[in-house]
Amino acid sequence: MMAQAGVVLDRDQFNCSICLDVLKDPVTIPCGHSYCSDCIQDYWDQDDYLGVFVCPQCRQNFSPRPALARSTMLADVVEKFKKTGLQDASTTSTASTQCLAEADDVECDVCAGRKNKAVRSCLVCLASYCDLHVQPHYESAAFKKHKLVSASKKLQDTICPRHDKLLEVYCRTDRQCICYLCLTDEHRGHDTVLAEQEIQLQQRQLSDMKQSSHLRIQLREKEAQELRQAIFSLIRSARTASEESDNIFTELIRSIELKRFEVRELIKAQEKMAISQAEQLMDKIQKEITELKKNEVELDKLSHTEDHIHFLQSCQSLQAPPVLSALPSVNVDPNLTFSPVMAAVSDFKVLLQEVCQGGFVNIYEKVRNVVIVSSSDAAAQTDTTQSDAASAVQIDAALGELI
Template structure:
């Protein structure tokens, strides 16, 4: 395990072009380091393009960068070589991990026979994939020094030009195709071309910007979703509270009207009993007085018919005495509770006005309660963003009274209601006239 750790640490000082320990290391502007000879040979192939790229990160540079020796890295490599771990022989003698057989979906080694091992690297020059055992010649033999190794891939043929069988390393912006260097002198001559690595960097930057915008939009939508959920929960709780409060208030209102109905009924009964008691007392007095007057009339008749002078004269004085009669108060010939019915009718009209105005006000307030403000969507960016129209909320003003002149009015616990709207047109005017007369 310790030796494997040394191998991994030493591998950090290998050139990614020749895959050997760095020789005369130089660092390009993007920060990656290569053998001076390797990177010069790599860039010599791009002289006719005038654009030079990093083999690892594909960042492009123009003009060709001036290469300077990386003194610190060179000292580290020299010390590594002095320990005996930096030579190719030491590298070849470094223990390798046990071969891993390829599983379904893995890239297989193209050299293995029988059961194939899992590929460790793919070569863009050989157009083949190798396991760690068969990749060893690419590390040891100078013949493979210029070969380019990449991560294992099963689609190496897709990296070749179909016409020239050369590696696709250039992107034609005119035709939006990947091409090889030979295509630049053929059908793509004079086109707007750039290194594929440079085009990838540019497009990745564009994708990064799109991703940032998308993530920002996602955050905005998540915030709006959270606000909408909170609004719906708040609306549900508020609607429930409004229902309970309106139920309580209307129950109290019904109970209040019921109490007033009972009080009016009791007032009428009390007044009826008081008036009847007064009338009955006067009736008894009148009956007694009539009885006395009839008795006196009988005595006068007897006195008129007597023939005894002495008896007549003795009784005449008492018969001439006028009986005491009571003062009779004024009596209404057609008494009734018509004024009470008028007062109840006025109360009915007033209550109808209040109820109708109150219901209209409540209906307007109910329609003002909404979560989504109906705004016109941007049809250019969001053509399908139109929300379904919200049905207008109407608060039906149900007649709670009915005209007593027409069909039978609905009753509540014996109390009859009549609709203000179904009243005769002159009812309110007559009510006001009655008020002025009183």
């Protein structure tokens, strides 16, 4: 086991941190790090116009461009290491356990032939690696400062399209990610910060937005509960009012049966209208709750993304949370009843009885005063009196029936 562990350690020490393969024609730069001759030459050729050359691992600057000399001793050690064949055996054994990339998977940039599924992406190397080829980033000190994120197909989005450098700065003036060279060009004098600082700021703002959204949801849910209680109370009160109105109207005379029916229908209509208004308001509140929850899910999903550039770019398109609409006044009294209506019905009954009594007495009196012939003889008077008495009995009977 120790021998095998030693082989793994040697393999990591002899890898080029640029191409991630065993060193070819190794050279050592002034800071002490070694690379393939072609890899470091190509890497520095990109910065040749700047006149400042950086070590890909420790980021130490050199100016002028250092002269490169072949590291003879390291080349001999690497050559002997290749002859052992242990590297190929280790690679073959590990590769057999890898998961081949499918159509929608991110492919490993190092695998030859059929590529394995990448599990991590490096923002410094701008490459994606499978479980096997990502190991040097975990085991070798050369990759200590490299930033690993979940495998992503959007690595090119982290490169400045103008200067071909890593986007490590955020311009608050133009609200976009830029590289260090952009600071001396079109973004000179702008309000800029490191991308990491802006990420932390955006994360705090995102957390505040989530908390605010959560509080708004709680507020709307409380209002929705109060509205449900009001509807239940109104339904219960309307049922009671209908029953009581039936009891009251059954005591009234048949001549006002139509009025009893009209009052009952009036209560039901008011109940229906009030519930309809409450349900419309409930639907509005539920839609706002759904929208707020949807926004919270988007915010939560965005807050957990590991692709910083995608995060910053997505934050720019974030819309302010929807403003809570003003709600009309809602009566949430749990004791809401139709008692005032019942009182009015009772008053109407008393008033109706008084009106009927007075009205029919007046009618009765008026009817008795309606005469066609005023007879002066006793016989005629007697007949008239008997006739009037019969008519009075009929009217009294009708009046008693109504009352």
